[in-house]
Amino acid sequence: MALKINKCDILIIGGGPAGLEAAYHAAKAAPGLKISIVEENFLLGGQLIKQTHSFFGSKNQFAGKRGFEIAELLMDRVRKNPDIDIHLQTSALGCYEGGIVACESMAEGCLKEFQPGRTIVAAGARENMAPFPGNDLPGVFGAGAAQTLMNVYGVLPGRKVVMLGAGNIGLIVSYQLMQAGAEVLAIIEGLPMIGGYHVHAAKIRRMGVPILASHTVVRATGKSTLEEVEVAPIDKNWKIAGESTVFQADTLCLAVGLTPGTELLEQSGCRMAFVKELGGHVAWHNDRMETSRPEILVAGDVSGIEEASTAMLEGKIAGLAAAEGLSGLDLSDEISRAQQELAGIRKGPYGEKACLGKDKLCKLSVR
Amino acid sequence: MNYKQSGVLTGEELRLPDNETLCRGKTIIIECVENIPCDPCETSCPKGAITVGGNICNLPKIDYTKCSGCGLCVAVCPGLAIFMAEKSPKGDWAEITIPYELLPHPKNGERVITMDRSGCDVGTGEIVRVTEFKKVQKSRLIVTVRIPAEDLNMVRHFRIAEGNHEQ
Incomplete structure (x- = not known):
């Protein structure tokens, strides 16, 4: 060379x-x-x-x-x-x-x-990765990667999205996914509090997107690509503390720092x-x-x-x-x-x- | 549950203007409760009605005696946290002005489903004004919805009812 x-x-x-x-x-x-x-x-x-x-x-x-x-x-x-x-x-x-x-x-x-x-x-x-079974399935994205696909290349990463992380990136990318025509089913946050600015949270909440604080993604499943995201409440030691909810989603975005x-x-x-x-x-x-x-x-x-x-x-x-x-x-x-x-x-x-x-x-x- | 857990402001955190102020004319409502470093509301106001002050992390304060209700701050606020409200003197209708960044663009006369801070349906309303302050903010509409007076403190968003929008 x-x-x-x-x-x-x-x-x-x-x-x-x-x-x-x-x-x-x-x-x-x-x-x-x-x-x-x-x-x-x-x-x-x-x-x-x-x-x-x-x-x-x-x-x-x-x-x-x-x-x-x-x-x-x-x-x-x-x-x-x-x-x-x-x-x-x-x-x-x-x-x-x-x-x-x-x-x-x-x-x-x-x-x-x-x-x-x-x-x-x-x-x-x-972007950080989050450890859970199924995190390598196609359809699991870094939130920043999904944002690049959408806003730089004009490609919508998916139609039905679960977002992990309610810091500013998770909140902003959720809002932008909604603007681009995707449906954000829920924003999942491990901490008991929303980490991002309230004004970002307010924008996405009034559009009807729930933010589940003290929750985590238990696993992501699907035959060849992502089909379901299992979410459960956690206690302050990050141990599962309740029944799971399953979201039918084709996209899971990770906004975990x-x-x-x-x-x-x-x-x-x-x-x-x-x-x-x-x-x-x-x-x-x-x-x-x-x-x-x-x-x-x-x-x-x-x-x-x-x-x-x-x-x-x-x-x-x-x-x-x-x-x-x-x-x-x-x-x-x-x-x-x-x-x-x-x-x-x-x-x-x-x-x-x-x-x-x-x-x-x-x-x-x-x- | 407080707003840091839910993402939704409640009566305690909000200092909503009283009925008398609302009936006097267009009234700015600033739903900005955190000390984030931000001051475009102050610097853009042509009447000097909004003050953040020396520390850029201060919360903005509105002086209703100076506010002309031009709505520029609604268009400027990066957090989409400023709204404008007005009540008819008789109290038979109210108008809420909302910053809006979604497609399709609402049109005058359209019926919409109104939503509250948590995205729950409140009722219905009619779009009465759609403006844009292109010089200060592209791709953000400033939309005024006429609603029943009793919904005024609740409505902060709307969606266009399916099948109701003419392309």
Whole structure:
């Protein structure tokens, strides 16, 4: 396979909200720096491209706009900047000595080697699996996968759906499935409480979709594809505590959380820490998104599971911090404004978990 | 069961406007009870009638003396949590304005089945206005349904009765 050497000052791994904002703000703050984005998908925008609901936040975070509209805005301003080059269908394979990052380009059928001054890992997260018999049947989807099928490719995953998980993803994808013409039979939640925003729950409840808290999926069955989902109430020790209900469903979506996609960070020797509030193992980082390896920064879900608005701000902070390190400019005011904005949107009860997780991380030593 | 278990607000969590306010004209009802970071209702209101304040996680407050009943906040609210209500002075009818993102699009004059916060049928209503604030929010209709006055605090959704919709 041919090898192409690419020169850049900042390499950004992942073209979702965090990566796009990192690129835009780094390029804007320190004009002349060469910035490259590698993205394994054939589209930029990460998970935003399938978000059809309107976003919360304030004007700075594009409040009121739908996710895919935000993706378009972010992509547009990155594409307009000649200092940013974009490598689609390109996966980062590893970070090596001297900060060398090896990537494979599916688009060009070659290996690409980058030797950046700074690397920002904004690789996102992946969906968790739930353990129950039948979870490998065709018709059992990650909720995010079902959302991609539906909202990016225009394919309805099924007609009769059971959703496992009443966090924001479970609630939002249920609503979007209903909008697309599927019937959501029930949303099942293991915890005694709905995890997502009440306003998302209210939208789907008033359409007549029940949310069964303190329930779990016992098993999924079907001859060759999913036909039935057995659901039962559970007690606080997650033991079955009552009679099962069987739903005749062709689709079961799992919205049971996300895990940061940290392989590159582990492989590159960044100090890792297990912080359950952030979704599992994450690379240690400070409030400038710098890891234990001075040339590697993180942003977005890979640094702790949150949502797109916080990912964008973390991306901005990481981009500015990387640009400051390479350009010698003093960007501390801009960085501290972004940090304050981030703290502001984490202030409510839904930001507590992330704050707790990030605090835990800060208390650990770098080494 | 509280709303975090059921997903449905009840009288205790809701601070619904009193009868006098409702009879005075179009009245905004904000069913936003959690401190989520969000302020488009405040920033979009042309009359400055909604206040979130310095902390973006504060709950919005509505000042009915400033509200003109334009309905922009109903279109803007990302959570689809703002409604607009009005009662006839004699109390013989009421109107509820609902943000709506489903197909098929309802049409003026159509009879619909009204639903409450838990999706249970309440009764029937008639679509009297369908508007869209395209500049602030695409693909969201702002639909006003005329209903019996006694249903006003219950109705928050509707569905188009089968066979009742002309394509």
